Amino acid sequence: MFSLIVNGERHKVDAAPDMPLLWVLRDILGLGGTKYGCGQNQCGACTILVDGEAKQSCMLPVGAVSGRRITTIEGLDGAIGKTLIAVWTELDVPQCGFCQSGQILSAAALLRRIPRPTDADIDTAMDGNLCRCGTYNRIRAAVHLAAFRLGGGK
Amino acid sequence: MSPQLNRRDFLVLAAGAGGGLTLAAVTADAAEPGAFAANAFVTIATDGKVTVTVKHLEMGQGVATGLPVLVAEELEVAPAAIRVAFAPANAKLYNNLLWGPTQGTGGSTAMANSWKQLRKAGAAAREMLIEAAARRLRIDRAGLVAIDGEIVHWPTARRLSYGELASDAARLSPPDNPPLKPASEFRLIGKAGVKRPDSKAKSNGSALFGGDIRLPGMVTALVARPPVFGAKLKAFDRSAVLRLPGIVAVVPISSGVAVVGTDFWAARRGRAALKLEWTLPDQRPSSATIRQDFTVLLDQPGKTVRNEGDGALGLELGVTRLNAVYESPYLAHAPMEPLNCLVRLSRDRCEIWAGSQSQTADQARAAKAAGLEPSQVEIHTIHAGGSFGRRANATSDYIVEGVETARAVGAPVRLMWTREDDIAGGCYRPAFVHGFDAALDGGGMPLAWRHRLVGQAIIEGVDALSVEGAANLPYAIPHLQVELHSPKLPIPVLWWRSVGSSHTAFATECFLDELAHAGGKDPLELRRVLLADHPRHLGVLELAAAKAGWGVPLPPGKGRGLAVHESFHSFVAQVAEVKIGPKGEITVERVVCAVDCGVAVTPDVIRAQMEGGIAFGLSAALFGEITIRDGAAEQSNFHDYRCLRMSEMPRIEVHIMDSAAAPTGVGEPGVPPIAPAVCNAIFAATGKRIRRLPIGDRMPE
Ligand code: FES
Ligand code: FES
Numbered sequence: 001m002f003s004l005i006v007n008g009e010r011h012k013v014d015a016a017p018d019m020p021l022l023w024v025l026r027d028i029l030g031l032g033g034t035k036y037g038c039g040q041n042q043c044g045a046c047t048i049l050v051d052g053e054a055k056q057s058c059m060l061p062v063g064a065v066s067g068r069r070i071t072t073i074e075g076l077d078g079a080i081g082k083t084l085i086a087v088w089t090e091l092d093v094p095q096c097g098f099c100q101s102g103q104i105l106s107a108a109a110l111l112r113r114i115p116r117p118t119d120a121d122i123d124t125a126m127d128g129n130l131c132r133c134g135t136y137n138r139i140r141a142a143v144h145l146a147a148f149r150l151g152g153g154k
Numbered sequence: 155m156s157p158q159l160n161r162r163d164f165l166v167l168a169a170g171a172g173g174g175l176t177l178a179a180v181t182a183d184a185a186e187p188g189a190f191a192a193n194a195f196v197t198i199a200t201d202g203k204v205t206v207t208v209k210h211l212e213m214g215q216g217v218a219t220g221l222p223v224l225v226a227e228e229l230e231v232a233p234a235a236i237r238v239a240f241a242p243a244n245a246k247l248y249n250n251l252l253w254g255p256t257q258g259t260g261g262s263t264a265m266a267n268s269w270k271q272l273r274k275a276g277a278a279a280r281e282m283l284i285e286a287a288a289r290r291l292r293i294d295r296a297g298l299v300a301i302d303g304e305i306v307h308w309p310t311a312r313r314l315s316y317g318e319l320a321s322d323a324a325r326l327s328p329p330d331n332p333p334l335k336p337a338s339e340f341r342l343i344g345k346a347g348v349k350r351p352d353s354k355a356k357s358n359g360s361a362l363f364g365g366d367i368r369l370p371g372m373v374t375a376l377v378a379r380p381p382v383f384g385a386k387l388k389a390f391d392r393s394a395v396l397r398l399p400g401i402v403a404v405v406p407i408s409s410g411v412a413v414v415g416t417d418f419w420a421a422r423r424g425r426a427a428l429k430l431e432w433t434l435p436d437q438r439p440s441s442a443t444i445r446q447d448f449t450v451l452l453d454q455p456g457k458t459v460r461n462e463g464d465g466a467l468g469l470e471l472g473v474t475r476l477n478a479v480y481e482s483p484y485l486a487h488a489p490m491e492p493l494n495c496l497v498r499l500s501r502d503r504c505e506i507w508a509g510s511q512s513q514t515a516d517q518a519r520a521a522k523a524a525g526l527e528p529s530q531v532e533i534h535t536i537h538a539g540g541s542f543g544r545r546a547n548a549t550s551d552y553i554v555e556g557v558e559t560a561r562a563v564g565a566p567v568r569l570m571w572t573r574e575d576d577i578a579g580g581c582y583r584p585a586f587v588h589g590f591d592a593a594l595d596g597g598g599m600p601l602a603w604r605h606r607l608v609g610q611a612i613i614e615g616v617d618a619l620s621v622e623g624a625a626n627l628p629y630a631i632p633h634l635q636v637e638l639h640s641p642k643l644p645i646p647v648l649w650w651r652s653v654g655s656s657h658t659a660f661a662t663e664c665f666l667d668e669l670a671h672a673g674g675k676d677p678l679e680l681r682r683v684l685l686a687d688h689p690r691h692l693g694v695l696e697l698a699a700a701k702a703g704w705g706v707p708l709p710p711g712k713g714r715g716l717a718v719h720e721s722f723h724s725f726v727a728q729v730a731e732v733k734i735g736p737k738g739e740i741t742v743e744r745v746v747c748a749v750d751c752g753v754a755v756t757p758d759v760i761r762a763q764m765e766g767g768i769a770f771g772l773s774a775a776l777f778g779e780i781t782i783r784d785g786a787a788e789q790s791n792f793h794d795y796r797c798l799r800m801s802e803m804p805r806i807e808v809h810i811m812d813s814a815a816a817p818t819g820v821g822e823p824g825v826p827p828i829a830p831a832v833c834n835a836i837f838a839a840t841g842k843r844i845r846r847l848p849i850g851d852r853m854p855e
Contacts, residue, residue: 016399016419019419020419023417023418023419026365026366026418027374027416027417027418027419028417030368032359032362032363032365032366033358033359033360034359035363035365035490035491035539036365036418036492037490037491037492037573038573038791038792039572039573039791040573040791040792040793042573042791042792042793043490043573043792045490072359073358073359074358074359084357085354085357085358088353088357089353089354089357092349092350092353092758092762093353093357094214094350094352094353094356094357095214095215095216095540095762095766096212096213096214096356096489096490096491096537096538096539096540097214097352097355097356097357097361097537097539098363098489098490098491098539098540099490099539100356100357101359104357122800123800123801124801126800127799127800127801129800130490130792130797130799131490131769131800132488132489132490132540132542132770132773132797133214133490133540133766133769133770134765134766134767134768134769134770134773134798134803135762135765135766136769136798136799136800136803137765137803137805137806138762138765139800140800140803
């Protein structure tokens with residue numbers, strides 16, 4: 001039994017300690033927004049926040065995050081998260097959409113650390129998130145726009 | 155009116171046990187009494203809500219945006235007010251008009267198919283609403299106009315909403331040939347500002363993909379498949395698996411052994427513990443031998459697919475002779491969402507939730523696997539996390555696996571592929587070797603061009619899928635031969651975004667660049683001359699060249715390359731700018747793209763598809779390669795099947811040609827020109843020719 005704090009709610013989870021957090025979220029807690037793309041820390045589709053830091057969840061044993069604050073796309077409701085989701089929608093970033101939860105979680109962690117990131121900051125923070133549809137340039141534009149909005153820009 | 159529409163179920167999510175997503179089937183608005191199902195595509199509820207049924211799969215290419223716009227234009231409603239529903243499997247109502255009696259998505263056909271069909275559907279609904287209003291108001295219909303969801307009679311300022319008219323309109327018979335708006339009156343088609351209806355759900359995590367849907371009692375299955383292409387299961391031992399927690403069943407199915415668990419992790423652990431014995435096939439090729447065999451064939455005449463002039467004579471008459479061999483590897487599609495489907499089976503019914511790309515074929519094969527009639531199989535098409543062709547395949551592999559497993563275990567089954575299953579599982583873009591022999595005349599102009607292609611057929615006997623882009627080479631060259639060898643190999647191959655053009659554009663556009671340089675001509679200038687009779691090629695070529703600043707010198711270490719290609723009746727030219735670093739590092743800095751796809755229905759979707767096509771093609775050009783060893787793929791995940799990342803994405807500028815031609819596709823045509831444009835740019839920067847893909851991220855030695 002593990003005690004997890006997911007999106008502000010405490011859950012008791014009955015899982016093997018080596019079960020990756022991704023599958024606890026998806027298959028036990030029923031939170032489908034976090035995606036499986038590779039299972040090998042290679043694609044970022046499974047990105048979530050652990051205590052505000054972006055982490056890939058597909059190889060992260062649930063036993064390692066007991067008691068830590070976990071945020072998934074479903075719970076990304078602070079100013080940064082809301083702004084990111086809004087600008088993503090405004091710029092029509094997604095194509096197939098499958099990578100985008102992970103992209104937005106990585107972007108959220110980036111903006112929390114660096115409120116006005118440069119292109120190089122974005123490259124560093126987002127390089128772990130693959131997008132096979134090639135939406136990278138719109139993602140970049142959306143991160144800049146979100147930073148601008150959060151900084152009080154209209 | 156279509157009973158199919160009225161009975162259609164759609165999915166709603168309700169909070170289930172443990173906050174999980176549970177699926178309930180409820181009847182759609184379309185079945186509401188009094189709703190107006192004008193045809194198979196347009197339904198208007200009594201509250202005025204418009205539902206447009208989209209028969210193509212939304213796998214990212216924007217059909218859920220572009221197709222409803224066609225209806226909205228004629229029906230006079232705002233696109234944002236439209237609810238989009240994905241069509242059920244029904245080949246009678248929803249066949250792809252370009253494919254005959256079969257429903258499916260591919261070949262960049264969605265817009266070309268729908269241009270008339272959906273405008274007519276919208277116009278028919280509009281005309282019926284006008285007729286209903288005329289009868290209700292007892293006035294002549296000539297005085298009535300449709301505006302933004304209402305039928306208005308200006309002289310008396312009376313207006314009736316579509317919702318108010320729905321039940322009356324439902325009793326009218328649809329007109330055969332409703333008038334369509336002239337292009338001059340378009341207020342949506344070709345205009346900026348149409349938003350994708352699914353961006354929000356795809357940004358906030360609520361969009362549903364196959365793996366996200368849950369049914370009560372559902373179990374998850376992974377399949378252990380042959381480790382070598384063509385291997386057959388000899389024996390398996392499940393005892394170790396059955397001792398593991400969460401294992402429900404281990405059952406043989408036609409593609410291997412399905413390991414069924416309470417969840418993905420249980421099934422995955424179980425599959426790893428499964429002991430399997432396989433009978434290996436005698437023929438277990440490797441990339442090196444395949445390459446050798448292909449190269450040998452280059453010296454032998456192949457099947458002629460085009461023959462103009464006198465090839466041998468042309469080559470002899472030439473003043474300068476050139477030959478070259480170009481090579482393209484096997485490629486996996488690697489859509490972001492690995493294949494999956496959800497299947498619920500009962501005695502007389504089979505329900506499937508999947509990003510189905512070929513519903514009619516999937517339905518037939520599912521029926522066979524379930525022991526039912528196709529009419530007893532219902533496919534709920536949902537969003538697909540990419541496909542690039544992978545989901546439409548000759549065996550409906552993942553669908554059949556889901557049905558067979560569900561039949562064996564007697565519970566709803568979520569069938570999933572891992573990324574390893576996906577990358578190593580075959581269905582590759584076939585590897586091709588291209589041999590060229592050409593001659594220039596004394597003025598440096600191409601006189602003869604002989605092109606031999608060697609590569610597996612995607613469908614046996616259908617040469618077009620191998621030679622498209624090569625057989626229809628647009629350049630005016632007097633002696634022109636194209637020949638094909640289609641050797642058989644046990645490597646499963648499939649269409650991959652842009653199909654034949656994904657390799658023919660690379661080979662032909664690079665070799666043409668070689669001819670230009672050998673003849674002392676600027677590559678743009680040579681193309682201009684040779685394309686004099688191809689105005690649409692020329693149009694995009696000129697536009698891309700002008701916007702890219704073709705001819706303006708670049709600093710040392712940088713180069714510009716050009717390519718133009720027609721695929722799926724759309725024309726795309728791209729100019730790539732590359733920088734070569736001191737250690738030979740290759741950076742593609744900028745790509746200027748011009749596209750002519752006829753009427754640009756939703757310009758931002760077109761831009762997105764060009765951006766995405768360029769990224770997809772560049773990813774393959776730089777890194778994409780599946781190598782075969784002893785009959786199996788050597789790659790298994792993104793660490794060894796590398797894909798383009800954010801930091802490697804060039805700046806992209808997309809320019810769309812003004813055109814009044816009927817619209818054509820954009821999902822694939824952005825892909826073919828990027829590899830040759832980049833390779834030609836590398837030549838411009840370094841004087842070195844890249845004739846074999848992938849390039850890698852550094853200049854090859
Ligand atoms: S699924 Fe975790 S990084 Fe790909
Ligand atoms: S939007 Fe399809 S993978 Fe990113």
